[in-house]
Amino acid sequence: MSDGSSRADAAIDPEVVQRIETIAPGRVSGLRLRDGVLSLVLEVGGLEPAEREALTARIKAAGEIEPGIDHVRIAMTAEKSARPLIVAVGSGKGGVGKSTLAVNLAVALKRLGRKVGMVDADIYGPSLPRLLASEDVKPGTEGTRLIPVPNAQGVPMLSMGHLAKPGQAIAWRGPMAGNALGQLIDADWRGIDLLIVDLPPGTGDVQLTMIQKYKPVGAVIISTPQDLALIDAARAISFFDQAKVPVIGMVENMSGYVCPHCGEVSDPFGSGGAEAEAADMGLAFLGRVPLDIAVRSASDAGTPPAADEGIVGQPFRLIAERVARWLDNQQLPAGATFG
């Protein structure tokens, strides 16, 4: 948004941003460069005066050696900038319906009155813009922060797909992908209390950055009932366990296919496997979503089934109620900060 003056913010070299963030991890926000002055907000809660001084001196030194930056102006605050709580949706394996679940979970939580936004962290196959029918919309910016893209479901969203050209993302390496993810999560989420983050499948660099730097309050793991998918899901669960991110529970997708012609129920991927696995691991089972052509067609059309009262969206609404109850039981204050 313009402040009405004719002066414009200049782009800041991402390497400079990264260098400054490395000096004070999680404490720097609001970076902007204008007329050779780099201004930023430094959160100094819990630091002794000598530590504050040392930090500001190091940040100034790191900025002022850069061509184009004559001066670094630091505003100190004892308040952490309020970021939404994060719930991650993960899977051990691709193609099990993780993005479908993430979108429907967010939409159903929105219907429950939660202030929900979404981040699509899946650099290998960002699909949220399609699922939320906002493929051609680009996010705006305010200063150096992205402004989430609105949609008909009232769930503002940012996607890796917004930052990369189609096909480009796959070449990203860990640190680059991690920085891009940071831009999505540190966007202008004003008015949002809860972010549902659609992680890439598996347990790689992006997932690691996500859980270490932007510690989710909890994770939902999705799997098909198939043995192979379950083995991978167990790996994802232990990944979150090791990072001390509580697993809210497991969802079984694509179980029980009802033939639209003869009505016969078959189980192409088996059935009940994820529930048994959850019980074995002492985890909550959040629900089962049948393999239903209507889930796919509604999703492809950008109208998530959880958005209305229909039967197709029912399993997602039940899962969302359980997640909402879990969040309420954590007694997390609305708009609580994390990290």
Ligand SMILES: Nc1ncnc2c1ncn2[C@@H]1O[C@H](COP(=O)(O)OP(=O)(O)OP(=O)(O)O)[C@@H](O)[C@H]1O
């Ligand atoms: N319960 C279901 N019934 C029918 N189709 C489904 C169901 N769940 C997901 N699908 C379809 O399966 C395909 C893969 O789903 P989705 O993209 O959500 O999976 P994913 O795990 O996020 O995949 P990726 O690893 O590629 O990101 C999509 O076409 C989706 O519409």
